[in-house]
Amino acid sequence: MKELRVGIVQLATEIGQVDKNFEVLIEKVRAVAKQGIDVVVLPETWNTGFMTGPDLHALADEEGQRSQSLLSELAQSEHVNIFGGSVAVKEGDSIYNRTYVYNRNGELLSTYDKMHGFSPAKEDKFFTGGTAIHQFELEGVLCSSATCYDIRFPELIRKSALQGIELFFLPAQWPLLRLHHWKILNQARAIENQMYFCSANGCGTIGKLPMAGHSMVVDPWGEVLLECDEIPQIQTVTIDIDIVKDIRSKINVFRDRKPNCY
Known part of the structure; x- marks a missing residue:
């Protein structure tokens, strides 16, 4: 049995309050790391909060330096892998919604x-979109990720699944008014790709818009193993990676695909 203990950090980030958001993140990562987990999972744009507009350029992390330094330091000091959610990163005149992944030694494994x-929300007007999927290994488990709205594009996630991904991460800032979609999409992406689907969502409010919370871990059968409610919290769950191989051998949708027909 290949087990991985996952810790979700669900945050109510404050728009534009970068220093405060960093302080809260440090506290929560250290708290969940004490529970003997293998991987800490963070939500989307935890540095600035999810925002657009002219202020974003001043608040985004220059070359991602501050975020990378913190995540690397925490991974090493707490001896834990960190899936770093995403942060607003500035490179020249462009801003990216970027994910960083670190291993227990504080080494950068991958970006997305x-x-x-x-x-x-006009995110596409203020952020430059990425052009490539990524993959990385955590404790010998093949992983990938996308971010929030990406979940609505099954082609993107299937492309990763076809590379043998066993655990997929999704940081988000998903609103409460579409909570029904959130739950169904998390389960659908897990079921159709026969892999664990682990999402860390924001909570609190963005302006007057409530975020959904309800960060989730769904197994390859579509069973919800962990689900937060709508307030800031940390939760942990242990997943059995061997289930992925088991279901893929019993119902081999990847073998039975007919991409030449569609």
């Missing part, structure tokens, strides 16, 4: 830039 900007 959110592909699909949420156009109703």
Whole structure:
């Protein structure tokens, strides 16, 4: 049995309050790391909060230096892998919604830039979208991720699944008014790709808009193993990676695909 203990950090980040958001994150990561977990999972844009507009350029992390330094230090000091959610990163005139992943030694394993900007909030007008999926290993488990709105694009996630991904992460700032979609999409992506799906969502409010919370870990059968409510919290769960191979051998959708037909 190959087990991985996952710790979710669900945060109510404050828009534009970068220093305060960093302080809260440090406290929560250290708290969940004390529970003997293997991987800490963080939500989307925890540095600035999810925001657009002219202030974003001044608040985004220059080259990601501050965020990378903190995540590396925490991973090493707490001896834990960190899936770093995402942060607003500035490179020249461009801003990216970027994920960083660190191992227990504080070494950067992988990065990912959110592909699909949420156009109703004009995210696509302020952030430069990524162009590539990524993969990385945590404790011998093959992993990948996307970010928030990306979950609505099954082609993106299937492309990773076809590379043998066993555990998929999704940091988000998903609103309460579409909580029904959130739950169904998390389960659907897990079931159709026969992998664990682990999401860390924001909570609290963005302006007057309540965030959904309800960070989740869903197994390859679609069973919800962990689900937060709508307030800031940390939760942990142990997952059995062998289940992935078991279901893929029993119902081999990857073998039975007919991509030449669609």
